Amino acid sequence: MIGRLIWYVCLLAIGIATFALQLDRQSALAPQLAGTVPAPARGFAQSQLAASALQSSDPQRAVEEAGFLVRSRPIPAESLRLLAQAQFAAGQNEQGFLTIQIAAKRGWRDPVAQEAMLRLAIAAGDEAEAAKRYTALFLQSGTKDELLIEIGSTLFESVADPAAQTLIEILSGSDRWPDTFLRRGARVLPAAAFVAITRDAEARGAEFSCRTLNDVTPVLASRNQDAAAQWVTFTDEAC
Template identity: 50%
Template sequence: MIARLVWIATLAIVAVIIAGLQLDRQTRRTSAIAQGVPELFRSAAQFPIAANALAGPDPVLALSEAEKLVSRRPMPAEHLRVLAQAQFAAGDYNQGTLTIQYAAQRGWRDPLAQESMLRLALSAGDKPEAARRYAALFLRRDTRDELLEELGREVLAEPEGAGRTTLVDIVSGGERWHNQFMNRGARVMPPDAFAEIVRSTIAQGARYDCGLLEQAGRVVSARDEAIGASFAEIVDDQC
């Protein structure tokens, strides 16, 4: 009899554990149920809970939930980024700066971490690092053009400066994204910076599709007629 009760109790405990783990896993698809996951089983559920707390009015609660998130799942860069945001909101700027650096090093695909690192690099006067972060954002199709325009005005402001020369090296070494650079760069980069980068990469051996060059030239001309005229010379020389 006792053995049977122990067996039933064991099955009940296992069932509770499995239900808790399944509920936690389901939050990856349905984040609204995260608060319903018992504290003991929160892993995936902790991310939406921390994110919701961060959007709320209590920075102390946001920091507490973000610390729980990182203690339970420390690897994803997005989790470190949430912790950094919570630290900034709580006024711990030094620790927040360190945390966002760790997040950006760990996850080049996290756009908010990259943007934060870009702005930190600009504040420190490190244009090469800012240009590398700009390239990471540029390659993400979901990065807003308006953000790239805003950041490009700062990163690529100086003719033949460190920001532009760093991007020249990146574009020259990345033939697989030449088409994306040509299509998007003409729209979002400062026209003179875009023309300089195209000219410099061609000098380093890059070869662009003539149709894309001509299309980019039209976009540049619509934004800046004088730069468009000089860009037409690049097109003539290349094609």
């Protein structure tokens, strides 16, 4: 009898745990359910609660909710990024700087963390680090061109600057994204700097498709005629 009772209790516990986990997953699609998820089962739900608290007028509660999120889901960079945002909102700038750095190192695909680190690097005068963060944003399709244009216009003023040299090193050291660089770079980088960076990267071993080189010519021509003329010369030499 006692054994059967224990069996039923175990089944009930498993059912409750399964329901709680399913409710947690559903909260990712229906944020209004987040508050109904039992605290021990909160993963997706806690992300919703932390984000909601961040939008409220109570920054300290946001820190508490985001801190709970980091404790329950310590691996995703998004958890640390939410905590950093909450810390900044609460005036805990020193802790926020440390947290956002950890988040950016852990999550190269988290655009908010990367943009934060990019702007911090620019403010600190660390152009090489800024170029790395710029590249991380550049490679994400979700990053708006307007952001890349805004930052690129000041970060890549001269090919001799550390930012441009770092981008050249990254470009010439990988064969995975030359075409992506050409197609997007022609739109968002300063036209003259784009030509110079591409030329120097090619000289250092980067391999570009002649078809893509020719394809981006009209894009450059619509932005800067002088840069387009230099591009045509470069393309003729490279192909």
